[in-house]
Amino acid sequence: MAGMRRIRQSKKLQHVRYDVRGPILSEAQRLEAEGHKVLKLNIGNTAPFGFEAPESMVASMVAHLKDSQGYSDSKGIYPARTAVAQFYQSRGLKDTTVDDVFIGNGVSELITMTLQAFVDDGNEILVPAPDYPLWTGAVSLSGGTPVHYRCDEENGWNPDLADIESKITENTHALVVINPNNPTGAVYSEAVVKGLVDIARRHDLVIFADEIYEKILYDGAVHHHMATFAADDVLCLTFSGLSKAYRACGYRAGWVMISGPKELAADYLEGLTLLSNMRMCANVPAQHAIQTALGGYQSIEELIVPGGRYYDQVKLASKLLNDIPGVSCVEPQGALYCFPRLDPEVYPIEDDEAFVIEMLRAKRILVTHGTGFNWFEPDHFRVVALPDEEILTEAIERIADFLETYRS
Ligand SMILES: Cc1ncc(COP(=O)(O)O)c(C=O)c1O
Numbered sequence: 001m002a003g004m005r006r007i008r009q010s011k012k013l014q015h016v017r018y019d020v021r022g023p024i025l026s027e028a029q030r031l032e033a034e035g036h037k038v039l040k041l042n043i044g045n046t047a048p049f050g051f052e053a054p055e056s057m058v059a060s061m062v063a064h065l066k067d068s069q070g071y072s073d074s075k076g077i078y079p080a081r082t083a084v085a086q087f088y089q090s091r092g093l094k095d096t097t098v099d100d101v102f103i104g105n106g107v108s109e110l111i112t113m114t115l116q117a118f119v120d121d122g123n124e125i126l127v128p129a130p131d132y133p134l135w136t137g138a139v140s141l142s143g144g145t146p147v148h149y150r151c152d153e154e155n156g157w158n159p160d161l162a163d164i165e166s167k168i169t170e171n172t173h174a175l176v177v178i179n180p181n182n183p184t185g186a187v188y189s190e191a192v193v194k195g196l197v198d199i200a201r202r203h204d205l206v207i208f209a210d211e212i213y214e215k216i217l218y219d220g221a222v223h224h225h226m227a228t229f230a231a232d233d234v235l236c237l238t239f240s241g242l243s244k245a246y247r248a249c250g251y252r253a254g255w256v257m258i259s260g261p262k263e264l265a266a267d268y269l270e271g272l273t274l275l276s277n278m279r280m281c282a283n284v285p286a287q288h289a290i291q292t293a294l295g296g297y298q299s300i301e302e303l304i305v306p307g308g309r310y311y312d313q314v315k316l317a318s319k320l321l322n323d324i325p326g327v328s329c330v331e332p333q334g335a336l337y338c339f340p341r342l343d344p345e346v347y348p349i350e351d352d353e354a355f356v357i358e359m360l361r362a363k364r365i366l367v368t369h370g371t372g373f374n375w376f377e378p379d380h381f382r383v384v385a386l387p388d389e390e391i392l393t394e395a396i397e398r399i400a401d402f403l404e405t406y407r408s
Helices: 023-033 055-064 078-090 106-118 134-141 161-166 190-203 226-230 266-278 284-294 309-322 352-363 389-407
Strands: 101-104 124-129 145-152 172-178 206-210 236-241 254-259 381-384
Touching (some): 023 352, 078 284, 101 106, 106 206, 106 236, 106 266, 124 134, 134 145, 134 172, 145 161, 161 190, 172 190, 190 206, 190 226, 206 226, 226 236, 352 381, 352 389, 381 389
Parallel strands (some): 124 145, 172 206
Antiparallel strands (some): 101 254, 236 254
16 A cells, blocks of 8 residues: 555564464464364463363362452462472472562563563573573563574483583573473483583573473483572572463463572562563462462372373373384473484485475374474474374374375
């Protein structure tokens, strides 16, 4: 239309991507609109796969619904923050107090908020590759430069500490760690966690520790909080929430706990409080589920042992993927995902997003390409192991069929 100005997205979004819900999902939705049934192994959303939040959590929300009509304290309601503080106390972080906890609309909101308050234009932030891509996107959105460090597939996907060191410049301000990891399912050893904290300590970096899968551990894997080793001399922000272990993605309830030299970080924490105030508060009904979730019987324990759905499905997916010629998958020790490698000699893929779209069109199966997790080469993809074993088996059979045609 002559004379009218085009309305464009802001330049701030230039480097912001979130492929987990990007063009591939749009293509899947187009196919569904045409009447096709697509098997979706792309998003870690528990409810559509028949997982339910503990009843006591729902009851707690219902019981408090009537008194949840007002805004709460912007950092969150007192019982929820107390429960979070006590959880970390019980994990050995005995000095954690209610004041150290901010409740948010999921970890997602808190990732964006804590980075917005911290990052200045051009600051370099170390982010794992592969990563949960919200981290890279949120660093870019806040004006920073994400610098990706390599997690080493040949070493159980543990972060490569030497690679991290080599990427530190005088402009590096923070280190993001995702443990247990999405998309790889790695749970970092104590030595690696200590090594990461040691790097942060020596280079004066703030730690952003995304530990949302801390309770989803298999085969005796042990999770070590970064905050334990960061002690009182490294500022550490620890993130977790109800979405995964408590199967309540839609309630939007998460938290960040701040530990370390808080006096030195007073200015940053003031900024964080400002941003927290500006978004008023997190969804109040869901905050009433937090104390109930964290106390008492922990039903997650049933899901992560043999016979439990999380355990059986993750193990099955990993095995079936490993059975495909030219495909190898490091067995996940935690979380809900498999991140298999496609041997480039067998599958010479140049554009993994195009590869995944081709597979979607041919087999009606939706996975996410590895470069969508900021992986360096187009030779991986991620499978979400949430569908039941029957559907997972069918889905991975379809992947195997597709790969067979791709091979020849
Ligand atoms: C590593 C990681 N961090 C954060 C989130 C976001 O969680 P929330 O639902 O609390 O926003 C996810 C969701 O998949 C995740 O995998």
